[in-house]
Amino acid sequence: MVLTTFLIGVITVSIIGCVLVVYVVNNFDGTTGLPNLNNLSMDATSIIWVKNENNGSWEEYQHLEGVNSIWVDMETIPRYMQQAVVAIEDERFESHYGVDWKRTISAFANLIFHFSDIEYGGSTITQQLIKVTTGENDHSWTRKITEILRAVEMEKLYTKDQILEAYLNNLPLSNNIVGVGAGANYFFGKEINELSIAESAVLASITQNPSRYNPYTHPQNVRQRQLLVLQKMNELGFITDDEYIQAVGEELHFKSSIRHSSTWDYYVDLVIEDIIADLCEQYGYTKQYATQLVFYGGLNIYSAEIPAQQAAVEAIYKNDANFPAHRESDSEDPQASLFVMDYNGRVVATIGG
Numbered sequence: 001m002v003l004t005t006f007l008i009g010v011i012t013v014s015i016i017g018c019v020l021v022v023y024v025v026n027n028f029d030g031t032t033g034l035p036n037l038n039n040l041s042m043d044a045t046s047i048i049w050v051k052n053e054n055n056g057s058w059e060e061y062q063h064l065e066g067v068n069s070i071w072v073d074m075e076t077i078p079r080y081m082q083q084a085v086v087a088i089e090d091e092r093f094e095s096h097y098g099v100d101w102k103r104t105i106s107a108f109a110n111l112i113f114h115f116s117d118i119e120y121g122g123s124t125i126t127q128q129l130i131k132v133t134t135g136e137n138d139h140s141w142t143r144k145i146t147e148i149l150r151a152v153e154m155e156k157l158y159t160k161d162q163i164l165e166a167y168l169n170n171l172p173l174s175n176n177i178v179g180v181g182a183g184a185n186y187f188f189g190k191e192i193n194e195l196s197i198a199e200s201a202v203l204a205s206i207t208q209n210p211s212r213y214n215p216y217t218h219p220q221n222v223r224q225r226q227l228l229v230l231q232k233m234n235e236l237g238f239i240t241d242d243e244y245i246q247a248v249g250e251e252l253h254f255k256s257s258i259r260h261s262s263t264w265d266y267y268v269d270l271v272i273e274d275i276i277a278d279l280c281e282q283y284g285y286t287k288q289y290a291t292q293l294v295f296y297g298g299l300n301i302y303s304a305e306i307p308a309q310q311a312a313v314e315a316i317y318k319n320d321a322n323f324p325a326h327r328e329s330d331s332e333d334p335q336a337s338l339f340v341m342d343y344n345g346r347v348v349a350t351i352g353g
Contacts, residue, residue: 034150035133035289037158037166046299048268050307061307062268064295070181071296072192074165080197081180082164083238084204085171088229090125091236094160098126098151126151129167135286170292171207174214178288187215189257197243198250201229215254265314266351267305275301304346313338313349 048062074082086093092100103124123131130150154163169179177186183203184192190199205225206213213222227248234244264272272294279290293299316322317336324334337352 034154034157035130035166035285037154037162046294046297046301048271048301048303050303050305053306053308058302061303061305062264064264064272070179070185071169071292072179072181074161076193077165077168077180078193078195078200080233080239081192081195081200081203082168083233083236084197084200084229085168085207086125086164087232087236087238088204089128089207090123091232093125093164096124098124098153098155099148100124123147124151125167126154126163129163129170130154132170132172133166133286133289134284135288170288171203172210172288173203173206174210174216178292186256187254189255196247196250197233197239198226198230198247198252201226201233201247202252204229215252219254265310267303267310267349270350271301271303271305275299304348306342306348309340309349310351313340313351317351 046064047060048064049058050061051057052059090096090100092102127147127150130147169181171179171183173179173183173186175186177183180203181192183206184190184195184199187202187206188195188199195203202215202222205222205228206215208225212218213225215222230239230244230247233239234241239247275294276287276290279285279293280287283290285293294301323336326333335352338350339347340349342348
């Protein structure tokens with residue numbers, strides 16, 4: 001009787017499982033919406049081209065350089081920076097195929113049965129990369145299934161190093177800082193290859209909750225998280241006992257070397273805004289991913305700007321004599337904006353907010 005009941009249960013579960021598999025296969029697609037990691041390898045500066053008005057040829061006009069993200073290649077990222085993220089985010093990263101089923105099932109069971117008071121996710125680094133590049137972050141089960149299928153598909157297309165490199169360069173950190181390269185600059189005033197084990201553990205700590213673990217505003221929170229990261233690194237054999245003790249005792253000094261600057265003209269500024277918006281609208285990219293792509297994706301951007309006319313317009317606007325004087329009765333100074341179009345409808349110069 002017991003055996004019969006057991007067999008019936010096994011058969012029932014198998015049937016349900018098969019039905020679910022057929023349903024998922026027929027209703028979900030993991031091949032669409034995947035970020036192209038070859039385009040995401042932001043080691044090439046994007047270039048804006050303008051047409052030479054004399055001979056009609058395209059000429060380089062502006063090389064773009066971002067300020068809140070700095071793409072760093074895998075060979076530049078210290079081994080312990082990579083291991084710190086793997087230790088705290090996805091310790092079986094090297095052995096799974098996009099999905100850590102043990103972690104996923106545990107997280108799902110905890111959600112139902114609440115055997116632990118600590119909420120934790122089942123997402124792998126591969127799944128998190130998909131999440132930050134697509135911006136799809138709702139808590140629906142359909143989104144989760146799609147994410148799992150995409151993760152499995154991504155692991156077929158790319159190596160572990162490509163996936164980890166892309167993730168490390170897209171880590172969301174505090175104050176709109178993205179990636180470990182910019183994070184090293186912003187939090188320690190260093191280049192990524194200059195970070196210590198202790199400092200690497202801090203960057204790995206921030207990404208779970210950038211506002212809660214901001215070193216400038218919540219140093220105690222990030223310290224506790226850093227100790228957990230270091231402990232996990234030691235448990236997994238990523239660092240020795242001596243390295244662990246040294247990292248735990250290291251005094252941290254937070255300072256930023258990032259300088260925000262914009263060297264392009266009004267026209268280029270508008271081109272950048274338009275392209276980011278178009279990438280989001282036409283390809284479904286997040287603003288973060290689109291911005292990364294514009295600044296570091298090696299894009300060739302062909303602009304209708306005529307630099308000579310743009311320079312002439314900006315020269316006029318820089319001359320205060322061309323504007324009425326401020327009057328005491330006015331709450332603001334006079335303002336103006338301008339679009340210059342040619343006979344073909346191209347906007348060739350612009351200025352103003």
